[in-house]
Amino acid sequence: MSSSIEIAEVADDELVAAFEHLIPQLSSSSPPPSREALAELVEGTDTVVFIARVDGAIVGSLTLAFYRIPTGIKAWIEDVVVDDAARGHGIGRRLNEAALDVARERGAKNVSLTSRPSREAANRLYQRIGFKIRETNLYRFDF
Template sequence: MEVRPAVESDVPALLELLDQVNALHHEGRPDLFARGVKYRASQLADLLADGSRLTLVAVDDEGTVLGHVMAEKREVPEGEGCLVPLRTLYVDDLCVSDAARGHGAGTALMRACEDWARENGCHNVTLHAWTLNPGAIEFYERLGYRTRCLDMEVVL
């Protein structure tokens, strides 16, 4: 398995993976997640060309995309209230195909994000994990991620 930057020819595989993520979220929280697409193919192509974002894929020996991670660098500037200025890498999306789970692709993708973050002067790597997906939470915890804050709600 290899982890590499995503390229435009990966867009169909990325769309399929994003559909798997959307289906999981829609099933768990249909009041928040409509069944649909996060990005159109043209939007994904633009995203891949955006130098401020990181999009990696894990591929097998035949070049089949097993999973992806999408992240973006975020910065808290000097003088932002009481926050310490810092740079973080925010993981917006991680998905390993149903067929490839449990074989290390997710771990390889997240470790590659951490390496990129270190090389680019980031203080940390952050992400949101929905409680509707306990498997994802367990995965991130196995990698050493810990709860930083809680986002709570009451549905009216």
């Protein structure tokens, strides 16, 4: 099994199809992004879309978003998903480590993420990588 982590460079048919397959495994309430939305993510200066391949096929993705605030640059990991059939082989770890490397290279002060408590394996992974649980209140305003 040969695997690799790379940064998506174009929202082509392969990437669109991969997200159509992966996003339902991540969220039952959010549809996969359109080709146009994927293109904005891939081409954006404030987002980096990482993909994982096994034997040439896309089996996972992670989006790293950057934002500037008065005290510096921060980054946020979003929508980490590895295909059910490819889990347990270190792909999630490698996606996260690649994102952390890019965030460090771009001068981010830190990288944050959230994960539902029910995603026990993912939460264990984040802690093994070195993420720390923060004592904070997370608020969200839904439209």
